[in-house]
Amino acid sequence: MPRQTFLFGPFLLDPERETLFQDGSPVAIGRRGLLLLHALLRAHGQVVRKTELMHSAWPNAVVEESNLSVQMASLRKLFGASSEGAEWIATVPRIGYRFAGPMLVHNDESECPAGDEATDLARKPSIAVLPFTNLSGDPELEFFADGIAEDIITALSRFRWFFVLARNSSFIYKGRQINVKQVARELGARYLMEGSVRKSAGRVRISAQLVDAGGGNQILANRHDFDLVDMLAVQDQIAERVAAATEPELLRSESRLAAALRRGGNVNAWDLVRQGIWFLHQVTQATHLRARELLREACHLDPDLPEGHAWLAQASAGIVGYGWSDNPAADAREGTNAALTAIHIDEKSPYSHYALAISSVYESALDQAVRAAERALELCPGFAPGHFALGMARLFSGDAHAAIGPLEHALWLNPYDAQNFIWCNLLALAYFFERKTDMALHCAEKALKIRPTWRSTLETMACCDVALGRAEAARECVERMAKTEDPLGDALAPLKRRNPHWITKMNALLRKAGWSPSPI
Structure with a gap:
């Protein structure tokens, strides 16, 4: 028999455990309450007689009906x-009781599941993608929206x-007016995605909204236009x-929720991972070091949690990559x-392979690193x-x-x-090494809008300015570089070691701008 777990509202029942x-x-x-709840849930909304319920909770015992009522x-x-x-x-007078709310039944067909699926469902956030609404009145677009x-x-x-x-769970709401909180509770989902499709003159516009059903607040609203060829x-x-x-918005939302818990003492490994992610997203030396502490603790608390190890690897690699490590070799090895x-x-997690790519x-x-990144994209082609x-x-x-x-x-x-400044x-x-200097300058400007004081980007910008004959702009970059704090390490050290001819070219341009580059 497949193992079953029952999801209803914010609750999950794992009868086996x-x-x-x-x-x-x-x-x-x-235990009596668990047995009665299981008996009601496995009846899938049908009435369960009082005698059956009493037999389920008190087998081989004679008890009064008042015990059941309590x-x-x-x-x-x-x-x-x-x-x-x-x-x-719900009470069915003189007969028994039935479970009256919506629920989902998860069947695990494997005899020996890898990890504990019920624990995963309870620990991890959940999202339901509702059917997209066709706003064009074109019947052909109905299939497109569903697809x-x-x-x-x-x-x-x-x-x-x-x-x-799964689709079968969320598509029951197709064509219905919905209340976000009600649907989320019925499906047992923390997040809902809803959207619409509109076609006009050979183009299609997709609107998508991601809602945190707990608070009812919208955390993402995007619009995408495509040529419909x-x-x-x-x-x-x-x-x-x-x-x-x-996916990144889910990650940010979950890490923000976990950040609110960080003053409390009663947290599990997944909470620690989410807190670590929140600190990582601040992208400073202090927050990266704090993230690594939390993620190490998560791995110690639950050694079988793949997200703990994957994010620890990213934290360690980031500390090296951003030049914040006092022992790059040891930190990179910890990451790997x-x-x-x-x-x-969890070999099928793209995050695990991404972590190996960055650490490598x-x-x-x-x-x-190339093989690991390619494997991550085989598993999840849309994994940025x-x-x-x-x-x-x-x-x-x-x-x-x-x-x-x-x-x-x-x-x-x-x-x-x-981290888009990186x-x-x-x-x-x-682009610069491909001699597309105008495009290189444009990308460097975008990076500086995100992190105006990042030394490596200022170096790239100064090189582009010199190559394009923008001497005054190059000098301004050098002045800004002089005001930045010297990092412990060099984020581009592996590139410089592998490609000294590129760095020789950059150093020559930086000297023309008035900067004295560090030796490779």
């Missing part, structure tokens, strides 16, 4: 009212760190773009080891960090031409990432 979760945390409930009252008090004000458990929502569900499911509800090809592009924009552990636990760059294992890592590894390997495509695609997928600077360098 005899545990009820609420919003990912175990709930105190007696247990049912306790369950009702625990669950509270539904979003519509109704009770989850987009289905493809977004597929694309989001590849990220693996959150739970995506080949419907299937456009459908793939839309799904990739929408999923790529959505953590990434390999994450892959061992700073160990100068560039061939391994995978494209970033592939472009970075190719650039550091000396192939500026091959680096441009992945870096451009990554920025197209995720134009608002907190990726824009790498794209600027790729």
